[in-house]
Amino acid sequence: xxxxxxRTGAQLIWESLVREGVDTVFGYPxxxxxxxxxxxxxxxxxxxxxxxxxxxxxxxDGYARASGRVGVVVATSGPGATNLVTGLATAMLxxxxxxxxxxxxxxxxxxxxxxQEVDITGITLPVTKHNYLVTRAEDVVPAIREAFxxxxxxxxxxxxxxxxxxxxxxxxxxxxxxxxxWRHQRHLPPPLDQAALxxxxxxxxxxxxxxxxxxxxxxxxxxxxxxxxLAERADIPFALTLxxxxxxxxxxxxxxxxxxMHGEAWVNRAxxxxxxxxxxxxxxxxxxxxxxxxxxxxxxxxxxDIDASExxxxxxxxxxxxxxxGDVLRALLPEVPVADRSAWLGSIRGWRGDSAVRDxxxxxxxxxxxxxxxxxxxWRLTKGEAVVVTDVGQHQMWEAQYYKHDGERSLLTSGGxxxxxxxxxxxIGAKLARPEAEVWVVAGDGGFQMTFAELMxxxxxxxxxxxxxxxxxxLGMVRQWQALFYEGRYAATPILSPDFxxxxxxxxxxxxxxxxxxxxxxxxEGARAAKGTALIEFKVEQEDSVYPMVxxxxxxxDMIRRPSPSVLAETGSDPV
Amino acid sequence: xxxxxxxxxxDEPGVLTRVASLFRxxxxxxxxxxxxxxxxxxxxxxxxxxxxxxxTARRAVEHLRKLVNVLEVQQLGSGGVNVVRxxxxxxxxxxxxxxSEVLQLVEVFRANVVDIAEDTLVIxxxxxxxxxxxxxxxxxxxxxxxxxxxxxxxxxxxxxxxRKAAIAPxxxxxxxxxxxx
Numbered sequence: 051x052x053x054x055x056x057r058t059g060a061q062l063i064w065e066s067l068v069r070e071g072v073d074t075v076f077g078y079p080x081x082x083x084x085x086x087x088x089x090x091x092x093x094x095x096x097x098x099x100x101x102x103x104x105x106x107x108x109x110x111d112g113y114a115r116a117s118g119r120v121g122v123v124v125a126t127s128g129p130g131a132t133n134l135v136t137g138l139a140t141a142m143l144x145x146x147x148x149x150x151x152x153x154x155x156x157x158x159x160x161x162x163x164x165x166q167e168v169d170i171t172g173i174t175l176p177v178t179k180h181n182y183l184v185t186r187a188e189d190v191v192p193a194i195r196e197a198f199x200x201x202x203x204x205x206x207x208x209x210x211x212x213x214x215x216x217x218x219x220x221x222x223x224x225x226x227x228x229x230x231x232w233r234h235q236r237h238l239p240p241p242l243d244q245a246a247l248x249x250x251x252x253x254x255x256x257x258x259x260x261x262x263x264x265x266x267x268x269x270x271x272x273x274x275x276x277x278x279x280l281a282e283r284a285d286i287p288f289a290l291t292l293x294x295x296x297x298x299x300x301x302x303x304x305x306x307x308x309x310x311m312h313g314e315a316w317v318n319r320a321x322x323x324x325x326x327x328x329x330x331x332x333x334x335x336x337x338x339x340x341x342x343x344x345x346x347x348x349x350x351x352x353x354x355d356i357d358a359s360e361x362x363x364x365x366x367x368x369x370x371x372x373x374x375x376g377d378v379l380r381a382l383l384p385e386v387p388v389a390d391r392s393a394w395l396g397s398i399r400g401w402r403g404d405s406a407v408r409d410x411x412x413x414x415x416x417x418x419x420x421x422x423x424x425x426x427x428x429w430r431l432t433k434g435e436a437v438v439v440t441d442v443g444q445h446q447m448w449e450a451q452y453y454k455h456d457g458e459r460s461l462l463t464s465g466g467x468x469x470x471x472x473x474x475x476x477x478i479g480a481k482l483a484r485p486e487a488e489v490w491v492v493a494g495d496g497g498f499q500m501t502f503a504e505l506m507x508x509x510x511x512x513x514x515x516x517x518x519x520x521x522x523x524x525l526g527m528v529r530q531w532q533a534l535f536y537e538g539r540y541a542a543t544p545i546l547s548p549d550f551x552x553x554x555x556x557x558x559x560x561x562x563x564x565x566x567x568x569x570x571x572x573x574x575e576g577a578r579a580a581k582g583t584a585l586i587e588f589k590v591e592q593e594d595s596v597y598p599m600v601x602x603x604x605x606x607x608d609m610i611r612r613p614s615p616s617v618l619a620e621t622g623s624d625p626v
Numbered sequence: 627x628x629x630x631x632x633x634x635x636x637d638e639p640g641v642l643t644r645v646a647s648l649f650r651x652x653x654x655x656x657x658x659x660x661x662x663x664x665x666x667x668x669x670x671x672x673x674x675x676x677x678x679x680x681x682t683a684r685r686a687v688e689h690l691r692k693l694v695n696v697l698e699v700q701q702l703g704s705g706g707v708n709v710v711r712x713x714x715x716x717x718x719x720x721x722x723x724x725x726s727e728v729l730q731l732v733e734v735f736r737a738n739v740v741d742i743a744e745d746t747l748v749i750x751x752x753x754x755x756x757x758x759x760x761x762x763x764x765x766x767x768x769x770x771x772x773x774x775x776x777x778x779x780x781x782x783x784x785x786x787x788x789r790k791a792a793i794a795p796x797x798x799x800x801x802x803x804x805x806x807x
Contacts, residue, residue, distance in 0.1 A: 175644065176651050180694040183640075200694055233636075237691040359688035362681060372688075 056221040059187035059213065060089035063151060065224060066194040068093055072122050074113065074482055076106040080126025082166060083153030085218035087124075098482065098511055101503035103130050105475035107137020107208075108501070111146045112476030115462045116437060117483035120201050123150040128166030131212070132173065136469060138208045139177040143466025144293060145270060147206035149197045150178075157185040157214045171212050179207035185214045187222035192229040199231035204238075205357040206270060239356065239373045242381055250352045250369045251385050257326035257350070259394045260286045263309065263338075266293035266465075267331015267355060267375055269458055274298060276379035277330060283383070285391040287398060289317045291332050293465040296455035301434070306398065310338040311600045312447040315609050316401035318600065321346050322607040323397075329353040331375050334365045335466070336602075344605035354378050410597075410612065415567045421445055421520045421590045425452035427570045428490065428518065432578075436488045437462065437480055439515075441473035441497035444526035447596040449492045471500030477515045478508050488516070488578070495521040495547045505557040508583040516577040517585040519550055522592045530595045534610070550587035560584035628657060629683035630708060630780045633672040633690055634697040637663065641695045645672060648693065654678060654686045658712075658777030669697065673780045702782050710780040714758045715740070716749045719769030728768055735761045746771060 051057070057065065063086050067075070074096045079087045090097060100106040103125045110121025121141075125131055131152040141148045155164040171181045180200050182193040190213065197209040254260065268277050274297060281288055281304050288298055289309040299305060306317045318340075321327070327349045332338070334353075339345045342364060351367035353360075358372035371378055410422045425448050428436075434454050440446040440463040455461045462480055464472040473493040481489040491498075498519050508515060529543040554561025560580035564573045564587065577584035597612035635641045642661055649656050657675040664671045676683060683701060690699045702708045720728045725747070732739055732749055735757065741748035751761050755778060762773065 171640070172643070175647050179692075196694075204692075233694050236694075236697060357688075357692070359685055359692060361688075363685060366681075 053224045053226065056223050057187075058085065058089065058221055059184075059190045059218040060085040061092070062187060062190040062222065062224060063194065063213065063218070064089055064093040064095065066191050067095060067122060069226065070194070070198045071119070074098065075122040075124050076100055076109040076113070076479065077124030078103050078106060078126065078130060080128075080130045080153065080166070082127035082155055082215050083124060083130070083151075083218075085215060086151070086153065086213075096482075097124075098478075098507065100475070100507055102501070103133035104137050104471070105501050105504045105507070107134050107141065107148065107150065108469075108472050108475035109479035109482075109504075110148050110150075111137060111141050111144075111472075112439060112462055112479030113483040114141075114146045114148060114479075115144075115476070116459055116480035116487070118459070119483065120147045120149055120198055121479065123148065124152075125150070126153045126166065127155055127170070128168045130166075131170035132168055134170075134210075135174060135177060136467075138174055138210065140464050140467040140469040140472060141208040142177045142179070144464065145206050145266065146208065147201040148208035149194070149201055150208060150210045151194075152210065152212045153218070154183065154212045154214045156216045158216070160185075160214070170210065174210050177208070178210050181210040181212065183212045183214075184217050187217050187220045190217065190222070191224060191226065192231075195229045196231040196233060199234040203234045239358070242373055242378065243371060246369050246371050247378070247381055250371070251382060253326055253350050253352060253369065254284060254328070255387055258391070259324045260284070260326035260328060260391070261306075261320055261324045262286050262288035263291070263321075263327055263329040263332050264288045264294040264298050265291045265330060265332025266297065268294060268297035271331060271356070271375040273331070273374075273376035273379055274458060276376055276383065278302070279383055280379055280386060284386050284389045285395070286328065287320070287395060289313070289321060291335070291338055291465075292450055292463065294332065295450060296458055296460040297331075299456040300454035301456055304395075308450050310335075310606075311340070311602075312451065312596050312598070314402075314451070315405050315598045315611060316398060318598075318606045318609060319401050320398045321349075322605075324349045327351045329355075329367070331355060333357075333360045334363070336364075339365065340600045340604055340606035340608070344607075346606075405598075417566065418591045419565060419567055419570075419588060420594060421448045421522070421588070422452050422594075423567050424518065424520065424564075424570055424588050424590065425449050425492070427567075428492075428574060429453040431571060431574045432488060432490070436460070436490045437477075437484065438490045438492055439463070439473045439477035439480055441491075441493035442468045442470045442527075443494045443497060444522070444530065444594075444596050445492055445494045445520040447527075448520075451596075470497035473497065474501050474515075474517065475504045475507075477517075478504060478511070478513050481513050481515050482511075489514075491515055491517040493517065493519055494526060495519060495523065496525045496545055499545075499547065502553070505554075505559065505583065505585075509558055513583065514581070515583050516574075517583065519585065519587045520590055521547055521550070521587050522590050522594070523547070524592060526594075527596070529593070533593070533595065534599075535601070550585060554585045561587075563587045563589065565589045627677070627679060629676050629678060629680070630702040630710060630778065631672075631674045631676065631683070631687060631690070632700040632702060632780060632782075633674060634664070634699075635670045635672065635693075636695045636697070637668050637670045638695060641670065642672075644693055644695060645674075645690070648689055649674070649676070649686070652686070652689060654682065658775075660777045660779050662779075673778050675778050675780075700782065702780055707784075708780050708782055710754055710778050711752055712755050712758050712778050713750070713752045713776040714762070715772075715774045716751065716762065716765060716770060717741075717746050717772035718749060718765045719745060719771055720747045721745045724768055728765070731761075731764055735764075737761060
């Protein structure tokens, strides 16, 4: 079809998506989006039918996080659109580029409370980078092109395009070039501030105890090589945020591991003792800093982030640079002096030794199955090469502590929003984006029950993901807080689960239960060998807690440590 | 402390909601917000007065710059480097015995009387926020029946530092006028 021929708005939607490079969309049909679904079959796009629209956004999110491409969601008006909200908020907080297309009632009915009419652009305003209400076919292409540009540019994020039914049905000609987006470039970062770069260099030169705080922005900027080059050249260790895991390799000699609320004690101690923090593409979230007043009290701070509104937001810094991290590091690198900081690295290693004796990983197998052991074994068995998609809670922290992520985009997790139910749908999206990757879901019994209907989506779409359900019979992280801060009153945290093996059977997938550590390896290999999606239920110690822990509002060095191994070995359970 | 932000936006439905929502969500306290057309039909201009510290005001500017519909944000300096004007309509009780006294005060403030009724006057006053507050305080003993204010409209004195984005011609070819909320 030539550009001059007129098309329906519905055809223009698909035409735009295909030209933007979209080959897969996640969605659910309904009345107001029917014209668009009707036109879909004419275009080379794979549609994944979900079981709930929230999962469609998580799938698109997983697809985008795993690949770096823009994830696309399609849903109908009213409840179809409102079901997207949690997923959009999840993507917004973790800077995932998404485009969500929703049907809307006919423009003549807008504002009349028509059947399945909801003001979705009003509702999603704070959880999207931008959104559009399109009421005419000729506005479809400009809106979608700009939506992709906005989603991808600067700090990425979700964009919603709400298109009325009559705009899908009426006709317009395609003017692709005329619809070229430009407004997303209104506020490009200014040229690099040379004075700020010089100040940063001077701070690096003077520092005796520097640490790089490695965040998600490293992956988004594609600055892995530059960060490693700087770290190695100047002999600076790096600590990672949860979303930074995998941005730089966990097994690198300069890698300290995760920082923050459930970061290792020596990492947090190193931050508290540091004299310079180099914050790269991270935003000083409260889970990372603990009590702000006592955060890194001896450190000068350099903060580089593409989002200027993140600079000096919570932690006042000495040098703030709003720019693409890769650009900044490429400018800095030739000037950074080669250094030897073995004294500083030596003291960190000393603190590490003290922690290792408390490490549950080093406990003998006493017949109890610990989630930490499962994570460690999973890491070993998959050689650390899997893409792991975690849900939210204790298992998420154990995974972050014990699965050593070396590869970029190898851990996908809902960090900012902490959205339970994220893992399974996001993993399906990740597998569709990277079919060659081995994808593992690690979920708790609580979160998995929120979205496990998507098992049927995996079956229908013939997607293989391997699933580890860490079942402790509790909403474990909430239980842990109740144990520590609410005198052990377990209000609404014990949770029953179905028989997961039978559940797997009902979905027609491989299922297995594991009760002891001795069975872990065989079960993992069994799941990997199974033809389609496979589920393993790990019945783990019920009242184990994640250590170490910085209680909310406490200073970063003020951690609750794991009780010593002798206590654990005697009681076999968590004595809190 | 008051900070005056001048925000140039696309003249589209919903832009005011986006700006207001941003201020609400981030907890920036708006003292006044005015919006109106500019010398270019497709551009609106807002004057936002926020009560906050300098760091927060700067963060508000950075958040505003992230909105797709925002062309340019200026944070006006403090003191006499800006022209800040507010308009007030004040209905004041002024029976025949008090009327001449009120009219004298109106004269002193270079305000105007725009309506005269049996027992009341409506006074129009334009000026700095301080001038209007002074007039209101002066008239209060007579009995203020109704008070309406526009909120501040502001402009920097001299040649503007940066109007780059606002002055650059809008590209044609996008139907941006009707596609957004």
